[in-house]
Amino acid sequence: MRRLRLRCADCGEVTLPASEVSVSGTAEPGRVNCSFRCPVCGGACEQGCDVATGRLLLLGGARAKPAAAPAPPPLGLADLVLLRELLNRPDFVEIMGRA
Numbered sequence: 001m002r003r004l005r006l007r008c009a010d011c012g013e014v015t016l017p018a019s020e021v022s023v024s025g026t027a028e029p030g031r032v033n034c035s036f037r038c039p040v041c042g043g044a045c046e047q048g049c050d051v052a053t054g055r056l057l058l059l060g061g062a063r064a065k066p067a068a069a070p071a072p073p074p075l076g077l078a079d080l081v082l083l084r085e086l087l088n089r090p091d092f093v094e095i096m097g098r099a
């Protein structure tokens with residue numbers, strides 16, 4: 001098992017088995033988060049890194065964690081106007097069924 005070198009905020013550089021690291025996407029394009037439990041202090045650590053580093057971690061055996069679903073944007077006035085128009089249409093249910 002590959003061992004990865006990561007950084008704990010309290011302990012500095014630590015090494016741990018790749019399988020104990022998870023990599024997840026972030027809302028920010030081009031960045032990923034890797035999270036792990038520090039083998040020294042036991043604290044939950046999270047470290048942002050670029051996609052290339054994240055890919056290296058995954059190749060080294062880290063687990064991919066699905067990113068948290070991004071929150072949908074709030075409905076705006078334009079959405080409400082559109083919805084109002086759609087509701088007026090006799091084929092509204094059919095349109096929504098296709099969406």
Ligand SMILES: [Zn+2]
Nearest residue numbers: 008011038041
């Ligand atoms: Zn630590």
